[in-house]
Every structure is written in structure tokens, then in C-alpha cells.
Amino acid sequence: MRTPLLLLICLLVLIVSTPCKADLSLTLDDKEMAQADAMYQQYCSLCHGKDREGYKADHAPSLKSESMLSTAYPQLLFDTISWGRVNSAMDGYSKEAGGPLSDADIILLIRWLAQKERISPIELGEASVQGNALNGKVIYSENCVSCHGVNGEGVTAPAIADQLFLSSATDNYLKHAIVYGREGTPMQSFSNKLHDEEINDIVAYLRSQASGWRPTPLELAKWPEPEEFVINPKGSNPTFNLRDGRYVPAKEVVQALESNNKLIILDTRPGSAWQRIHIPGAVPMPYYRDKSRIAEYLPNDDTWIVAYCACPHAASDSVVNHLRSLGYKNTAVIDEGILKWIEMGLPVEAGKDKANKK
Numbered sequence: 326m327r328t329p330l331l332l333l334i335c336l337l338v339l340i341v342s343t344p345c346k347a348d349l350s351l352t353l354d355d356k357e358m359a360q361a362d363a364m365y366q367q368y369c370s371l372c373h374g375k376d377r378e379g380y381k382a383d384h385a386p387s388l389k390s391e392s393m394l395s396t397a398y399p400q401l402l403f404d405t406i407s408w409g410r411v412n413s414a415m416d417g418y419s420k421e422a423g424g425p426l427s428d429a430d431i432i433l434l435i436r437w438l439a440q441k442e443r444i445s446p447i448e449l450g451e452a453s454v455q456g457n458a459l460n461g462k463v464i465y466s467e468n469c470v471s472c473h474g475v476n477g478e479g480v481t482a483p484a485i486a487d488q489l490f491l492s493s494a495t496d497n498y499l500k501h502a503i504v505y506g507r508e509g510t511p512m513q514s515f516s517n518k519l520h521d522e523e524i525n526d527i528v529a530y531l532r533s534q535a536s537g538w539r540p541t542p543l544e545l546a547k548w549p550e551p552e553e554f555v556i557n558p559k560g561s562n563p564t565f566n567l568r569d570g571r572y573v574p575a576k577e578v579v580q581a582l583e584s585n586n587k588l589i590i591l592d593t594r595p596g597s598a599w600q601r602i603h604i605p606g607a608v609p610m611p612y613y614r615d616k617s618r619i620a621e622y623l624p625n626d627d628t629w630i631v632a633y634c635a636c637p638h639a640a641s642d643s644v645v646n647h648l649r650s651l652g653y654k655n656t657a658v659i660d661e662g663i664l665k666w667i668e669m670g671l672p673v674e675a676g677k678d679k680a681n682k683k
């Protein structure tokens with residue numbers, strides 16, 4: 326069982342290469358299971374929940390569903406955790422993307438996820454599904470938009486038109502999810518509701534949203550030094566009107582930047598997300614950082630510290646809660662989060678693609 330699966334993985338044309346020599350057998354011992362569990366709790370439970378049940382924050386899906394695990398293991402799981410999904414709270418965790426985890430860590434995590442639910446990986450094959458994309462669009466709009474959004478951007482369910490997702494999800498993976506659904510989640514099986522051809526048409530439509538796209542690794546930027554943390558150190562304090570004593574509107578933060586006010590902005594997402602795009606001057610302070618290190622270089626005076634994430638609140642709340650517990654007075658969370666901030670056309674600094682480097 327194990328050898329053919331490994332062979333198949335190594336033969337596939339991979340977008341992001343899983344180390345082919347990796348041991349993908351589901352035979353982790355107690356010690357390895359405990360190590361993976363600790364990693365999961367530190368990095369993933371914030372959104373996917375302590376028991377992998379999903380929907381703890383940001384509509385993060387369940388990581389227990391058998392139909393997902395058995396078809397996503399190992400490649401799609403590896404790619405998703407390594408590179409994340411564009412425009413969502415799911416960021417990449419691989420060191421190569423600027424995140425905290427090595428390939429070996431990620432392989433341990435996916436083996437643990439699969440072994441916890443005792444799944445048997447299903448080999449779906451690479452053959453493409455043939456269908457009529459125009460028909461598919463109509464059927465999609467009748468059956469899927471309420472959860473996945475008009476353009477597949479995701480509302481309460483994952484963004485299935487996401488470029489990173491479609492670059493590693495095969496046609497058969499998509500079809501399997503639609504035919505079988507995801508037990509224990511709002512994603513029902515459509516096998517009784519739609520004919521096989523109709524499902525093929527939807528797959529063709531989804532595929533037409535993105536084909537041939539590949540993620541481009543970034544040139545990793547240096548993290549700011551502690552003496553660069555305070556923006557406008559000589560400026561005066563901004564005036565913020567906090568909602569619920571905690572949430573500051575994005576436009577007040579922009580105003581503070583424009584008025585050269587003194588403040589610190591913390592990006593609480595994984596380091597990879599900061600690499601991709603961040604608010605100018607923002608300091609990476611990932612939510613998963615060891616608590617003893619979060620306040621290490623942050624002045625505990627009246628300097629305003631505002632934190633943000635994509636979520637828009639889960640990761641930034643957790644960092645701000647910690648700072649408040651240490652007695653930091655002027656702390657806040659940017660209410661809209663960075664995805665909304667970008668949508669609003671507010672200033673950002675983007676990373677440079679490795680390929681575009683001159």
C-alpha cells in the first residue's frame with residue numbers, strides 16, 4: 326500500500342515538491358504523536374479548534390472530516406499548510422514562505438492529522454474531468470453561492486476559486502468533495518441532488534477560474550530591529566475612539582500615520598503573511614510566538630500598540646489580551662483586519678516575487 330502511494334506522489338508533476346523520500350506511513354509512535362499535537366495546539370487550534378473540529382474562528386474548516394483527509398492526504402494538505410490560501414486567514418507556515426515550520430514539521434503534522442482519524446488515503450488520479458463550464462456556472466450559482474460566494478471567494482465556506490487551492494486540488498479532488506460532501510460539516514453530499522454531468526460541469530467551471538497558475542516564492546525581507554518598532558518616535562500620541570474598549574477603525578489608524586503620530590503596529594499573522602503584504606511599519610508578532618517573548622522589545626509606557634490579523638480578530642485579540650494582562654495600557658485591535666484594509670485601498674507594503682527580482 327505504502328510504496329505505490331509514495332511512487333505516485335513522486336511521479337506527479339508537483340507544484341511544490343513534497344520531499345519524495347519522506348516517510349508518509351501512518352505509523353507515528355506516541356512520542357511523535359505528542360510532538361505533532363503540541364505543534365498543532367500552538368499554530369492551528371486558534372482557528373481550527375482544539376480538537377480539529379473547525380469553525381473556532383474565521384470559518385476555518387474542520388480538519389477531521391474523513392472525505393477531506395482521505396483525498397487531501399498527503400499532497401494537498403502539505404501544499405495548503407506550506408503555502409496557505411490567497412486572501413484568507415489561512416496563511417502559509419513553511420519556512421520557505423517566511424513561516425515557522427520546516428518541511429519535516431509539516432510532514433509530521435499531516436501524518437498526525439491523517440493518523441488521528443485513521444484514514445486510508447484514496448488515490449483519485451490525475452485525469453481531468455470533462456464538463457461544460459458555462460452550464461457549470463449556472464448550476465454553481467443555483468447551489469453553491471450561499472456558502473462559497475458568487476465568485477467562489479468564500480463566505481462561510483472555503484474559497485474554492487482560490488488560486489493556491491486550485492493550483493494543487495485536482496479535478497477529481499473537487500468532484501469527490503461535491504459528490505460525497507464533508508461529513509459533520511455544512512458541506513452536504515450533492516450525489517442525490519445533481520446528476521453526474523452536472524457535477525462535471527461545476528468542476529469544469531471551477532477549473533476555468535484558475536488553470537496553469539503557480540505560486541511564486543517571495544524574496545524574504547529582513548524583520549525590523551527593535552529600535553525600528555516605534556513609528557514616528559518623536560510624534561504625539563494619536564487619539565483613538567475604540568469600539569467595545571478594544572477595536573479601532575482602520576481609518577483612524579491611517580489618520581494617525583498621516584499625522585505622524587507615535588505608535589507601534591503589530592502584525593499578528595504568521596511571518597509568511599507579513600512577508601507577502603503588511604501595513605507600512607508593522608512589526609511581525611505572530612500569535613503563536615512564545616508568550617514570554619511577545620512583550621520582549623515593546624515599551625510598556627503610554628505608546629499606542631495596535632495589532633491586526635486577517636481574521637479579523639482571533640490572532641490580534643490573543644496578542645492584545647496578553648499585552649493587557651502584562652499591564653500595557655494603550656492597546657487596540659484594528660477592527661477591519663488587513664484583508665478589509667487592502668480592499669479599502671489603504672496603504673500597504675507588498676513583498677517582492679523572487680522571479681521578478683532584477
Ligand code: HEC
Pocket residue numbers: 379385386387388390393465468469470471472473481482483485490498499502503507510511512513515527
Ligand atoms: C450550506 C453551505 C454550503 C453549500 C450550499 C455548499 N458548500 Fe461546499 N463547503 C461548505 C463548507 C462549510 C465546506 C468546508 C467543510 C469542512 O469543514 O471541511 C465546503 C467544502 C467544499 C469543497 C472542498 C474545499 C476544500 O478546501 O477542500 C468543495 C470543492 C466544495 N465545498 C464545493 C461546493 C460546490 C461545488 C457546491 C455547490 C454544488 C457547494 N460546495 C455547496 C459549505 C457549503
Ligand code: HEC
Pocket residue numbers: 365368369370371372373382383384385386387388393397402405406410413414415416418434479482483484485487490636639640
Ligand atoms: C488564523 C486562522 C487560521 C489558522 C491559525 C490556521 N488556519 Fe488553516 N484555515 C483557515 C481558514 C480560514 C481556512 C479556509 C481557507 C479558504 O477559504 O480556503 C483554512 C484551511 C485549512 C486547510 C484546508 C482544509 C480543506 O478543507 O481543504 C488545512 C488543511 C488547514 N487550514 C490546516 C491548518 C494547519 C495545519 C494549521 C496550523 C499549522 C492552520 N491551518 C492554521 C484558518 C486558519
